[in-house]
Amino acid sequence: MLPCSKRLGRDALAPRRFFEATPGAKFFCIIVMRLFYLDESGNPEITGSSGSYVLAAIGLPIERWTACDKAINQLKSSHYLGSTEIHTAWMLRSYSEQLAIPSFDKMGILQRRDAVLRIREKKIEQYKKEKSPQALKGLKKNYKNTEAYIHLTLEERKRFINELAAKIKSWTFLRLFGEVIDKNNYHPPKPGIIPQTQAFERIVTRIEKYLSHISMETNEYGLLIHDECESVAAAHVSKMKQYHIRGTFKSRVDHIIKTPLFVSSNHTNMVQIADLCAYILRRYYDLGEQTLYDVIKTRIDKAGGDVVGLNHYTNNKDCPCEVCRKKRRKQTFSHHSL
Numbered sequence: 001m002l003p004c005s006k007r008l009g010r011d012a013l014a015p016r017r018f019f020e021a022t023p024g025a026k027f028f029c030i031i032v033m034r035l036f037y038l039d040e041s042g043n044p045e046i047t048g049s050s051g052s053y054v055l056a057a058i059g060l061p062i063e064r065w066t067a068c069d070k071a072i073n074q075l076k077s078s079h080y081l082g083s084t085e086i087h088t089a090w091m092l093r094s095y096s097e098q099l100a101i102p103s104f105d106k107m108g109i110l111q112r113r114d115a116v117l118r119i120r121e122k123k124i125e126q127y128k129k130e131k132s133p134q135a136l137k138g139l140k141k142n143y144k145n146t147e148a149y150i151h152l153t154l155e156e157r158k159r160f161i162n163e164l165a166a167k168i169k170s171w172t173f174l175r176l177f178g179e180v181i182d183k184n185n186y187h188p189p190k191p192g193i194i195p196q197t198q199a200f201e202r203i204v205t206r207i208e209k210y211l212s213h214i215s216m217e218t219n220e221y222g223l224l225i226h227d228e229c230e231s232v233a234a235a236h237v238s239k240m241k242q243y244h245i246r247g248t249f250k251s252r253v254d255h256i257i258k259t260p261l262f263v264s265s266n267h268t269n270m271v272q273i274a275d276l277c278a279y280i281l282r283r284y285y286d287l288g289e290q291t292l293y294d295v296i297k298t299r300i301d302k303a304g305g306d307v308v309g310l311n312h313y314t315n316n317k318d319c320p321c322e323v324c325r326k327k328r329r330k331q332t333f334s335h336h337s338l
Contacts (some may be wrong), residue, residue: 032220033062036177036207036256037270039227041089041278042286044196046183051286055199056278057177057207058270058299059222064173065270071167072269079160080109084148085265086164086272088279091149091157097123098153109151116150164276165295175309176299177206178281182314189249198313200236204256205248206309210301211255224260227271233262285312285321297322306330 036059042050060068076082097119098104104112120143127136149157168174179199188198204224211220226236240260243253265271277296284293301309312323319325 032218034059034211034220034222035062035065035225035270036222037225037268037274038203039265039271039274039278040196040199041275041282044194046186046195050282051182051184052282053181053183053195053199054278054282054285055179055196055203056274056281057203057224058168058274058277059175059177059207059210060171060173060270064171068171068174068273069269072164072273075160075163075167079156080151081148081160083267085267086276087145087265088161088276090145092154092161093146094154095146095150098150105153113151117147161276162292162295164273165280165292168273168277168296169298171299174299175210175301176277176296177203177210177301177309178277178311179203180281180285180310180312182285182312182316182319185315186313187315196232197235197239200239201243201248202311202313204240204243204253205251206301206311208248208251208253208255210309212251213303215255220255222256224256225268225271226260226262227265227268227275228262233260236260281310 036057038055038057040053040055042053044053073083076084076086095116097116098112100119101107101112101115104115107115124136124139124143127139131139152160168176179202181195181199183195186195188194207222207224211222214220224236224240226232237259240253240256240258243256244258247253263271265275280289280292280296283289300307307323307326310323312319312321314324316324
């Protein structure tokens with residue numbers, strides 16, 4: 001727990017900057033707060049459908065949060081999305097109903113929505129008569145998760161995501177961290193450890209090292225903010241308590257607040273940005289989709305020109321991804337230098 005602090009002078013206008021008086025000392029030190037938003041992409045189960053499990057985190061100074069949130073809301077409004085939650089995987093799917101509607105792209109926004117909803121209502125009635133309850137449940141889930149986007153064509157949805165990725169690239173103060181676990185070539189470093197637990201520990205380690213490095217000039221502390229999920233919340237709170245006592249596998253944890261914050265992604269734009277980054281990383285590693293990856297990769301944390309914020313955990317020694325290629329070149333250079 002930090003000593004009682006107060007805002008002073010001109011820096012009272014900067015929400016992240018606090019001046020802490022050290023007891024018995026004649027000076028003040030600056031305490032800086034950064035927010036780290038986390039979200040995942042892919043199924044964490046080894047037998048799950050996705051080839052990779054990805055946990056991503058984006059970090060930014062607390063005083064930048066309002067401007068970023070406002071920029072996202074403005075971009076949403078320009079695409080008739082209002083306060084809609086952006087769930088990238090659902091947004092970028094092809095909606096068969098749109099393909100069945102003649103001249104869909106020439107309709108107005110309300111006309112598009114009404115036309116798609118009419119088709120979906122008929123489809124639900126058809127499933128009630130002809131399909132199993134499980135199939136009906138899956139159909140309704142699909143409709144529920146995509147309803148907010150049905151007024152936009154696939155090209156319009158892609159354009160929105162591209163603009164959102166460009167926003168991320170323009171935020172030079174933002175840092176991206178990611179752990180990508182190849183489930184097809186997964187051999188846990190410790191017996192019984194699951195990808196979700198391993199990814200979280202490694203992300204915490206990278207954030208701690210980042211905060212430790214920048215704390216050489218100011219006292220930097222970080223707060224982890226997750227998309228709310230009851231099972232994940234209990235596990236991560238427990239793990240953070242352990243990390244504060246014993247550290248992670250590679251680092252003490254001194255700069256991250258012990259108790260994470262869990263919020264609804266539906267109301268938290270920056271968690272939605274973390275979701276987008278996790279999606280982009282998974283599509284790059286699973287399917288080789290590089291366009292969006294090339295846009296956001298400049299925000300991945302680096303040290304001395306080397307990428308340190310992103311790791312690909314795989315036993316595939318010939319992995320063609322950018323991170324693994326650089327690792328192999330570095331190892332070869334080190335070998336030849338001996």
